[in-house]
Amino acid sequence: MHRNAPTRDIDEARLTVTPPKQQAAGVTAVTVALERAVEEMGVVRTARTLARVNQQHGFDCPGCAWPEPTGHRRPAEFCENGAKAVAEEATLRTVTPEFFAAHSIADLSGKSGYWLGQQGRLTHPMVLRPGDTHYAPISWDDAYRLIAETLRGLDSPDEALFYTSGRTANETAFLYQLLVRSFGTNNLPDCSNMCHESSGTALTGSIGIGKGSVSIDDFERADLIVVAGQNPGTNHPRMLSALQKAKAAGARVIAVNPLPETGLLGFRDPQTVKGFTTGVAIADDFLQIRLGGDMALFQGLAKLLFEAEDRAPGTVVDHAFVDAHTAGFAEYEKQCRAVDLAIVEEATGLSREQLARTAGMLAESRSTIVCWAMGLTQQRHGVATIEEITNLLLLRGMIGKPGAGVCPVRGHSNVQGDRTMGIWEQMPEPFLAALDSEFGITSPRRHGYDTVDAIRAMRDGRAKVFVGMGGNFVSATPDTEVTEAGLRSCALTVQVSTKLNRSHVVHGHTALILPTLGRTDADLGPDGRKQQVSVEDSMSMVHLSTGRLTPVSDDLRSEVAIVCELAAELFGPEHPVPWARLRADYDLIRDAIGRVVPGCADYNTKVRRHNGFQLPHPPRDAREFRTATGKANFAVNELHWLPVPEGRLILQSLRSHDQYNTTIYGLDDRYRGIHNGRKVILVNAADITALGFADGDLVDVISEWADGDRRVTGFRIVGYSTPRGNAAAYYPETNPLVPLDHVAERSNTPVSKAVTVRLEPHVHMPAAAS
Numbered sequence: 001m002h003r004n005a006p007t008r009d010i011d012e013a014r015l016t017v018t019p020p021k022q023q024a025a026g027v028t029a030v031t032v033a034l035e036r037a038v039e040e041m042g043v044v045r046t047a048r049t050l051a052r053v054n055q056q057h058g059f060d061c062p063g064c065a066w067p068e069p070t071g072h073r074r075p076a077e078f079c080e081n082g083a084k085a086v087a088e089e090a091t092l093r094t095v096t097p098e099f100f101a102a103h104s105i106a107d108l109s110g111k112s113g114y115w116l117g118q119q120g121r122l123t124h125p126m127v128l129r130p131g132d133t134h135y136a137p138i139s140w141d142d143a144y145r146l147i148a149e150t151l152r153g154l155d156s157p158d159e160a161l162f163y164t165s166g167r168t169a170n171e172t173a174f175l176y177q178l179l180v181r182s183f184g185t186n187n188l189p190d191c192s193n194m195c196h197e198s199s200g201t202a203l204t205g206s207i208g209i210g211k212g213s214v215s216i217d218d219f220e221r222a223d224l225i226v227v228a229g230q231n232p233g234t235n236h237p238r239m240l241s242a243l244q245k246a247k248a249a250g251a252r253v254i255a256v257n258p259l260p261e262t263g264l265l266g267f268r269d270p271q272t273v274k275g276f277t278t279g280v281a282i283a284d285d286f287l288q289i290r291l292g293g294d295m296a297l298f299q300g301l302a303k304l305l306f307e308a309e310d311r312a313p314g315t316v317v318d319h320a321f322v323d324a325h326t327a328g329f330a331e332y333e334k335q336c337r338a339v340d341l342a343i344v345e346e347a348t349g350l351s352r353e354q355l356a357r358t359a360g361m362l363a364e365s366r367s368t369i370v371c372w373a374m375g376l377t378q379q380r381h382g383v384a385t386i387e388e389i390t391n392l393l394l395l396r397g398m399i400g401k402p403g404a405g406v407c408p409v410r411g412h413s414n415v416q417g418d419r420t421m422g423i424w425e426q427m428p429e430p431f432l433a434a435l436d437s438e439f440g441i442t443s444p445r446r447h448g449y450d451t452v453d454a455i456r457a458m459r460d461g462r463a464k465v466f467v468g469m470g471g472n473f474v475s476a477t478p479d480t481e482v483t484e485a486g487l488r489s490c491a492l493t494v495q496v497s498t499k500l501n502r503s504h505v506v507h508g509h510t511a512l513i514l515p516t517l518g519r520t521d522a523d524l525g526p527d528g529r530k531q532q533v534s535v536e537d538s539m540s541m542v543h544l545s546t547g548r549l550t551p552v553s554d555d556l557r558s559e560v561a562i563v564c565e566l567a568a569e570l571f572g573p574e575h576p577v578p579w580a581r582l583r584a585d586y587d588l589i590r591d592a593i594g595r596v597v598p599g600c601a602d603y604n605t606k607v608r609r610h611n612g613f614q615l616p617h618p619p620r621d622a623r624e625f626r627t628a629t630g631k632a633n634f635a636v637n638e639l640h641w642l643p644v645p646e647g648r649l650i651l652q653s654l655r656s657h658d659q660y661n662t663t664i665y666g667l668d669d670r671y672r673g674i675h676n677g678r679k680v681i682l683v684n685a686a687d688i689t690a691l692g693f694a695d696g697d698l699v700d701v702i703s704e705w706a707d708g709d710r711r712v713t714g715f716r717i718v719g720y721s722t723p724r725g726n727a728a729a730y731y732p733e734t735n736p737l738v739p740l741d742h743v744a745e746r747s748n749t750p751v752s753k754a755v756t757v758r759l760e761p762h763v764h765m766p767a768a769a770s
Contacts, residue, residue, distance in 0.1 A: 171560055
């Protein structure tokens with residue numbers, strides 16, 4: 001049975017604003033999740049599908065990367081947004097060749113990303129040739145032939161870009177990077193470049209591995225959990241359950257964020273009787289910090305901890321840990337003691353009392369976890385900020401002990417697994433050597449392009465082919481006008497996708513859409529045997545995922561099949577990699593992973609354990625730090641923060657509660673009180689008045705950069721609780737404001753959380769007379 005997609009697009013004139021909610025989840029979350037699921041999938045399909053989400057013999061949620069509990073799992077081991085993600089993928093709506101015949105590129109280009117995504121699952125491979133106005137069907141063989149001929153015709157393999165989103169499974173990611181390196185390039189930009197690259201860069205230098213050091217079980221062992229620059233209630237709602245359990249076990253929670261986040265202030269667990277009636281205040285303290293003030297916060301807290309150590313020697317600094325396991329402590333201590341707390345107050349907007357109270361909680365805690373996400377990583381000095389967090393934990397000996405450590409909370413479900421499997425433009429020599437030895441190829445050693453450099457390469461004519469393995473590159477990346485122009489200059493763009501999105505209508509001279517199976521779909525090999533894939537969560541747990549739904553079309557192919565069949569066409573039968581065998585049996589892929597990827601020995605056996613297995617993490621497992629010094633390194637950073645220019649605001653982009661990354665599920669950000677629209681900018685009431693506006697005014701938002709201004713139009717001002725001088729608005733609507741060269745130092749991550757903007761009255765321009 002197929003369902004009709006909605007025909008009405010977003011109408012911002014219908015936007016309404018209500019007071020923000022004081023409680024998250026609860027009955028409303030259950031009701032919304034079920035309504036959305038039934039609307040997309042029907043009653044029977046909803047019941048069968050949701051019962052398998054995040055279960056041992058089910059499929060991994062295609063949403064976030066928050067881990068599943070290692071013990072008992074509840075019947076509904078998913079959140080509201082997880083249910084929405086599943087419904088989006090398992091929808092009965094379809095986008096067929098007849099749809100493309102009825103809708104020209106010009107027509108589709110005028111639709112919002114929300115409307116495009118609501119149309120349903122792609123069913124057939126489609127091609128758009130130069131001069132065509134509509135996509136047309138193409139056979140799989142002809143599609144592979146077109147890609148292979150174009151790639152072989154390039155002057156250099158480095159003229160091709162191979163993007164990856166976090167939805168790909170480990171098996172796909174491993175084969176994809178094998179194809180790309182067999183072809184002769186390391187151009188493997190991925191979504192990690194835009195989210196946690198700052199985390200990986202900082203942690204690799206500080207502790208020798210770019211991953212978090214805690215497990216889900218550590219939350220119930222922690223005394224103190226700091227959640228900084230992260231909105232769990234919207235982005236990782238299942239984290240609220242883990243925080244609730246931690247509080248029940250005695251932990252305290254500190255929230256650090258420019259905006260009050262409903263989930264941290266009040267949480268109603270919808271899977272308990274009490275959760276239907278009363279909420280739990282998750283955060284014991286809320287530090288409403290100014291954008292860009294996080295580095296100052298953690299340096300200021302360190303200064304206060306050193307002063308506490310002076311008052312009670314041997315009670316605050318873990319000297320035994322510092323002496324045995326760290327390097328650079330003396331220089332770090334000197335730098336921290338010189339910090340001016342008056343500047344910290346100005347930079348953070350926090351009072352001396354708040355700073356002292358927080359430092360006291362850190363000093364008293366026997367086991368501290370610090371969690372963070374994009375609010376920290378997408379800052380100009382994001383790498384240094386995360387180094388300061390790590391410094392603080394090293395000072396207290398909070399690495400490599402139960403209930404303590406660093407916890408970067410990853411976004412997309414397998415974004416961390418992609419990196420483990422080799423999706424990185426800078427993979428180290430031991431990995432490349434092992435890959436070459438396993439398959440008899442010669443991987444290139446020259447580093448490739450990350451996401452920002454890939455856009456620059458397209459802009460400058462150095463890249464001519466773009467292949468996207470999942471994701472929505474156009475809507476995920478900064479400086480939208482530059483990105484779109486770059487893609488349009490390509491000779492060929494290829495999108496491997498489950499659903500229609502903006503990247504399909506911003507295309508190269510020739511464009512292909514290749515429809516693929518989703519996480520929920522049954523994946524049958526050539527012999528009809530059901531295949532399984534594996535994923536890695538945000539805490540390095542690797543486990544199997546098995547889709548069971550009958551695909552909406554016989555023309556869908558798995559991502560593994562697409563990679564293997566394209567490779568067979570590209571390289572021919574004499575290539576040393578046995579692509580046909582790997583395509584037929586995913587166990588063979590996992591065997592190869594076990595021999596190539598560090599920490600994955602005996603992969604096939606371990607991934608079949610009840611909860612899968614946890615990848616090694618030397619700092620966590622043995623307080624072993626594989627850095628240049630052989631120890632954990634204290635970093636010394638000059639203090640940076642963000643003063644607000646006169647008459648300007650510092651803007652951060654964020655998600656609504658009705659979206660995940662670039663996928664817009666609906667138009668109801670109910671926790672913040674925004675309904676039926678998305679073009680809003682949240683501004684402190686005093687700033688609205690000072691800038692000469694009123695709540696509800698329509699404005700244009702203009703970002704200021706050295707190469708000129710960038711503008712988005714027709715945004716409604718909404719008075720909101722945010723620090724003076726700060727503002728917030730949704731992406732991808734505000735991505736055009738983020739300059740391509742506005743990136744984090746060392747990680748090259750787009751700085752989407754610190755954009756200087758001004759507001760101008762919006763002037764409605766009447767349509768031109770026909």
